[in-house]
Structures are given as structure tokens and as C-alpha cells.
Amino acid sequence: MKIILIGTVASSFLGFRAELIESLLKQKYTVYAFTSEYKVEQLDLIKASGAIPVTYKMNRGGINPLSDVTTSYELSKKIKEIAPSLVFCYFSKPVIFGTLAAKLAKVPKVIGMLEGLGYTFTDQPEGLSKKAQLIKSIQILLYKVALPQLDKLIFLNPNDPQDLLERHSIKVKQVKVLGGIGLNLNEYPYQPIKSIDSPIRFLFIGRMLKEKGIHDFISAAKIVKQSYPNVQFTALGAIDSYNPGALQQSELDKLISSSIINYPGKVSNVQKWIADSHVFVLPSYREGVPRSTQEAMAIGRAVITTDVPGCRETVVDGVNGFLVEKWNPQALAEKMIYFIKNPEQIRKMGEESYEIAQEKFDGTKVNERLLDILGL
Structure with missing residues (x-):
């Protein structure tokens, strides 16, 4: 039997779908990985994993209707040639246009997964811009066309189906909540804190964007440093200079020179940085279920995060960390x-994080749940 997975970036197959592909291959399925953003070496790695890489064209951020219709038509031809028993789409655009293409190709079963609702469904302190409102309206219209065609739609947290389906009266045959994409816990081994040495070290991991909470993290750091100047704050992640809400390099340089935060940039050994920290902090505005928090919990770190969709799935308030009001650096600092x-x-809350990660975010358990939802 043949199964098609439709995503966008090739790295997602290697980082997030590897265990799913492995499980499907063990069950003697032939797996095709459709990717629209890739490097040749990534295609080679997908091939080495046992899946068959297939490339297609899709503008992940664009809203050109003619281009998107063409994408669906070209996708449907490639799907029809393979004649799979199941198409599984994930990420927003593949869920929309991959679903329409699969239906056009008369695939017997089509399942989609939205790992988060994205920027246009994320509340902003100043409200959504007119452009974001327009994009959101188009997205909702496309969802109303595509989502009812799915046999099942998977979300990571229980708030997303409420905010998308119920609020906008979108009918879907069957909805499932997965509860996180999970981790290979062997890659994030438990490293308990043996002794609390001074200074206390707080760690943020994420793109340097407003909606990820980087500005709130910095504001809270400034408040804390007024009374505890030796406390350390580290931010890991890439700068997206084209995003209007991004932390700019000039701002970052000032923060580094004034010893407000340390900024090593985007690192490959994130496990070491988590292990060297005491508390993980993610004041994001909205998530699917944040992977960075799952990583920190698996290693055994207490968490401070915002009481928003996705983030609240990772913390039992007062048990393995704290939930704070969004957009509130003072509450974060407290x-x-x-x-x-x-x-x-x-140490105590870090141990609780580890226990929760073992139960909720073990990639093997999550993968078993996903296979069950897929009916495989």
C-alpha cells in the first residue's frame, strides 16, 4: 500500500516525521514525502530514511489564487500517478491545497493536521493589521472549502478547533486532538539539576519575534536585573530581519553590551544550553504545542510560559512551573x-516537568496515537 505525506519544508520530514515514516515502513507501506522547500542533500536524507521524496511547487507565504489553483492541479496529477490509499497533509497550505488535490485525484482517505493556527489567528496587543485581517479572511474561506473534504482533521491542542471550526462554523467530519508532536526522548536525556549554583540562569528559545515573546522576555529581564543584577538571561534562535515584529540586530547589540541578555544565536547543541540553564521561559502569544518547551521539560527544567493556546498544554500551574498572563512582563518577572x-x-518543578514529558511528549507514544488516528 502507498501513503503520501504532504508537507512544505524538507527538514520537517527529517525532524518531525522520521518516527512516523519508520513505523509506516515497518508495516510495509511505501511512503512518498512531498516537499516544496528543499536542498538536494535533504532529499538524499529523506531517501536514506526509506521514503521517496517528491518535489512540488508551492508559495508557502503567498496568496496568489491563480498560483494556488495551479499548485492543486499539478499536485493532483502527481498524486494520481502514485494512486495512494491515504494522503496525510500537514501545515496550513498543504492541508488546504493538498486536500483539494487529493480529492481531485480520488484518493480514498485524506487526513489533515494543523499543528497551530499561525500568525493570523494570534492575538496582538495592538490588534491585527489590515493585511493580516485580509489574509485571515482568505484563509477562513479556503478552510471552509477544503476542511469538510477531509475524513479527519487533527489538532495539537483543544483550543485550536474551538477558535477555527466552532467560531467560524466550519463543518468537519471528524476532529482529533493529538496533544503535541512529541520528541525522541533519547535525544533529550534527563539531566536533573544537582545543585543550584548562583547566578540563576533563565533561557528563551525561539525566533526573535514579537509573537514568540522575545520583547516580553527582555522587558522582564530588565525588571529582574534592577534587584538581581547577576541573574543571567540567554536567548537562542534566529533573527528574522524581514518580519516587522522581529528584534533588530541593533537592539540586540545594545542589550548584549549592557549585559541584559546573552545571545549565542541559533545553535545546533540546544540540549547543552537547556542543561546549563535553570528555568526555561517562553512568553509566546500562541502555539500549537511548543517543541522547545517539550525539549526543556524532557531534560528536566521548570517552565514559565503564557496562559495561551498551546503553551498551557505544557505547564500545570504551580507544579512544573507557572502560567502567566500574555503581554505582561511584570507578571513574568515576578x-x-x-x-x-x-x-x-x-529542582522540584524540573523533576515534575520530566515526569509530564515522559507521559505526554514521548515521541513513541505520540506516534502510536497518530498511527491510531490515521487508522494504520
């Missing part, structure tokens, strides 16, 4: 100061 004043809670 929880940071709690850990500074009560360092014994860092």
Missing part, C-alpha cells in the same frame, strides 16, 4: 523572582 528567592523549587 515568577522569575519567585525562583530566585525559592531556588529549591527549581
